[in-house]
Amino acid sequence: MEEKDQLGRRNFLAIAIGAIGAVIGVVIAIPAVAYVVGPALKRKTSEDWVRLGPTSKVELGTPTLFKTTIERQTGWIVTEEELSIYILTEDGRDYIALSNICTHLGCRVRWITDQGQYFCPCHNAAFDKIGLVVSGPPPRPLDRYETKVEDDQLYILLGG
Numbered sequence: 491m492e493e494k495d496q497l498g499r500r501n502f503l504a505i506a507i508g509a510i511g512a513v514i515g516v517v518i519a520i521p522a523v524a525y526v527v528g529p530a531l532k533r534k535t536s537e538d539w540v541r542l543g544p545t546s547k548v549e550l551g552t553p554t555l556f557k558t559t560i561e562r563q564t565g566w567i568v569t570e571e572e573l574s575i576y577i578l579t580e581d582g583r584d585y586i587a588l589s590n591i592c593t594h595l596g597c598r599v600r601w602i603t604d605q606g607q608y609f610c611p612c613h614n615a616a617f618d619k620i621g622l623v624v625s626g627p628p629p630r631p632l633d634r635y636e637t638k639v640e641d642d643q644l645y646i647l648l649g650g
């Protein structure tokens with residue numbers, strides 16, 4: 491009978507130790523898994539205003555090129571991306587921000603003052619001052635960004 495009690499006690503101790511070990515394992519594993527997997531599951535949902543520079547740099551009626559570098563995070567990977575944005579204003583109050591990426595195959599367009607057009611050298615496309623397609627294969631106008639001005643600084647809104 492005593493032997494049977496001892497076996498029962500040993501089994502109980504073995505089960506109790508195993509259960510405590512399992513609880514400790516779970517307590518350690520959950521934060522570790524969350525730490526490793528969390529960033530990969532995070533989706534960027536917020537929208538970001540990116541500062542381009544002072545409004546005083548923009549010539550009235552002439553698209554002015556602003557360049558800035560932003561960081562994009564995808565999971566654990568952070569990459570830097572250079573943005574080149576043309577800013578146009580006719581009155582110093584309302585601003586148009588246009589991407590310099592051609593909507594055909596992604597080449598960079600540049601403003602040609604003499605012609606009053608953006609030119610894409612890849613397939614000889616042209617866009618007018620506000621980014622509408624004038625000639626060539628691009629399927630749509632240059633992409634636009636929402637703009638705002640705060641303390642004489644220009645900002646564009648990047649989608650999330």
Ligand code: FES
Pocket residue numbers: 592593594595596597610611612613614615626627628
């Ligand atoms: S990439 Fe610009 S016209 Fe083809």
